[in-house]
Amino acid sequence: MTIETHARKRLEMIIEQPHLPQFIRLFEQQDVRGYTVLDSKSGKGSRGFWSPARLSSVDDRVMIVAVADEETIQRVLSELQALFEQLPGVAFVSDVQVIRPDRF
């Protein structure tokens, strides 16, 4: 028996912790119904290596994972293009399958 699944998009972002409210506001405005924020430990980006142990909490990074339908993610990406002109961060989009399509 094969379980029926439904195509959605998974958006993953790495951003700086102090800017989280601006990205959450964007999600709210574009009707992203669910997301999860994860702390990161260290990493490297376009501005070099970073680690909470070395730098101030201003430089802490978080990962945000959100899943939504393609149209919603397209709108979010459109807004992210503008937001990333002002704020550092990266965004990756991939295909996922969900079992409860009414949720996303």
Add this chain to the structure above:
Amino acid sequence: MTIETHARKRLEMIIEQPHLPQFIRLFEQQDVRGYTVLDSKSGKGSRGFWSPARLSSVDDRVMIVAVADEETIQRVLSELQALFEQLPGVAFVSDVQVIRPDRF
């Protein structure tokens, strides 16, 4: 030279921390051989915004990532459909490639 890779499925779930044992048991029963549990910091789901800073530890969420062959993930999804009738949570499945197929 192109590295040979092998197709597997990646299952990502966001669930409430106190229910973790039930999901791990499901993995054991369905022969999921490896998984990783990550703490989350905050997020939003069908029951609204949550954050460990605001709510009791009962509301802490964790992310579980597991990779297995498609047949195994299909069995897990089938069981998850029933488990998600009782417990809150979301599940996303995506395609991944692995270099050591004997492990998954």
Add this chain to the structure above:
Amino acid sequence: MTIETHARKRLEMIIEQPHLPQFIRLFEQQDVRGYTVLDSKSGKGSRGFWSPARLSSVDDRVMIVAVADEETIQRVLSELQALFEQLPGVAFVSDVQVIRPDRF
């Protein structure tokens, strides 16, 4: 309006915390320009169940997420095949889309 996106590869690894420098060195050598390290909470791998609460910090696991072009990820996978002969860990590769191709 559809946002233009560009195909890249997402590499996700679960490794033991004390070996992180060796994997970061591999990234540096292969010109991986960005990555993020996340702490894990517990999990199960080929050597059984592990959890920082139960075991020494030597057994702590981290997740590393890196995004790069396919050629770079192929070189990393080639080196990982050798490194995984000596060090425990797993690696998963998936397709992602990015909006700023100059970054990856």
